[in-house]
Amino acid sequence: MSADALEMLFREFRLPTMAGRFTEFIESAEAQNWGYRKLLLHLCEAEAADRRERKLERLLRESGLPSGKTLGNLDESKLPAKVRRQLPTLLEGGFLDRAENLLVFGLPGRGKSHFLSALGRELILRQGRSLYFTATFKLVQQLLAAKQGLKLDGLLRKLDRYEGIILDDLGYVQQSREEMEVLFTFLAERYERRSVLVSSNLVFSKWDQIFKDPMTTMAAVDRLVHHAIILEFDGESMRVTRGKGGS
Numbered sequence: 001m002s003a004d005a006l007e008m009l010f011r012e013f014r015l016p017t018m019a020g021r022f023t024e025f026i027e028s029a030e031a032q033n034w035g036y037r038k039l040l041l042h043l044c045e046a047e048a049a050d051r052r053e054r055k056l057e058r059l060l061r062e063s064g065l066p067s068g069k070t071l072g073n074l075d076e077s078k079l080p081a082k083v084r085r086q087l088p089t090l091l092e093g094g095f096l097d098r099a100e101n102l103l104v105f106g107l108p109g110r111g112k113s114h115f116l117s118a119l120g121r122e123l124i125l126r127q128g129r130s131l132y133f134t135a136t137f138k139l140v141q142q143l144l145a146a147k148q149g150l151k152l153d154g155l156l157r158k159l160d161r162y163e164g165i166i167l168d169d170l171g172y173v174q175q176s177r178e179e180m181e182v183l184f185t186f187l188a189e190r191y192e193r194r195s196v197l198v199s200s201n202l203v204f205s206k207w208d209q210i211f212k213d214p215m216t217t218m219a220a221v222d223r224l225v226h227h228a229i230i231l232e233f234d235g236e237s238m239r240v241t242r243g244k245g246g247s
Contacts, residue, residue, distance in 0.1 A: 017050040018043045052128070059124045064133045065166075069117035078111065083231050090119055090229070093127050095195060096163045101224050102197040106233030112199035115233070116166050120197070123164070131197075132159070133166040136183075143182035152182070156189050164195040170210065171202035180211045184220055191223045198224065 010019035022043065029039045076084055095102060102119075104112045116133075123129040146155040159165060190196055202209065204221050211217040 015047055017047040021046055055128055056125060059128065059130055060121070063120065063124060063131050065117050065121050065124075065131070066113075066133070069114040069121075071118040071122050074111070074114055074118045079115070080232065080234055083115070083233065086229065086231060087119075091122055091126065093123050093129055095229060096123070096129060099190075099193055099195055099227060101195055101228040102164075103224060103228050103230045104197070104199045104233060105203060105230070106199075106201065108201055110233035112233050113168050116168070116197050116199055120164065120166055129164065130162045131164045131166060132162040133168065135172075136167045136170045137172055139165075139167065139186070140179045140183050143186055144178055147178075147182055152185070156186065159186070160189070160194060162194070164197055165190070166197040166199075168199050170198050170200040171206075177212065180213070180216060184211065184216055187220055187223055192227065196224065 007019045007022050010016075010022065025039060025042050025046075028034065028042075034042075076087070079087075090102070102116070104116060106112050120131040120133060123131060143152065143155065146152045187196065204225075207221060208214060208217045211220055
């Protein structure tokens with residue numbers, strides 16, 4: 001079989017790297033006297049590496065994560081001690097396998113969003129995990145529009161593809177009854193099945209401002225907390241620190 005025929009078959013089998021680099025590897029095999037097993041191994045390794053790279057690029061593109069909030073530019077020395085201790089374990093991603101939630105509380109400017117964004121990015125790059133970042137109010141508006149268009153079930157199924165969904169700034173939802181209902185539906189759908197990573201400037205005792213109805217508030221908190229890791233971001237505002245010349 002000719003090299004051109006093999007390249008065509010590789011493309012037909014959706015092996016673009018093997019097709020594109022086949023001639024290169026054939027020349028190396030002839031020059032270094034490889035056997036067919038070694039040639040095949042190199043071709044398969046190259047295809048696998050490119051597939052992993054393309055997968056990570058796709059996961060990052062679909063994640064919605066802000067590009068500037070990475071672990072590299074997160075000043076870990078400014079994080080609370082408990083958060084620093086917990087970070088290596090979180091980076092292992094086991095909480096996603098267990099469908100545990102990660103709840104991050106603190107006043108504005110304490111680095112909550114940066115922390116969750118950096119964590120999400122690392123879980124994608126290190127483990128190929130699927131995460132989605134969104135401001136809570138934006139997700140609520142999407143859920144409302146889907147409900148009004150009788151497409152809520154479809155949107156929930158689409159969101160269910162993600163192992164973890166990062167809800168940023170939960171406390172800033174506008175709190176209408178319709179918003180409360182779709183947000184609660186979303187949380188209930190993921191309960192004990194998929195993880196939710198939440199940042200909020202409101203402690204649980206003030207969540208009646210979000211869900212209004214006391215019973216709904218209690219049910220929402222119960223579902224989030226039942227299997228959850230809770231972190232508190234206290235201390236000085238990182239924005240103030242940067243303004244004083246800190247990082």
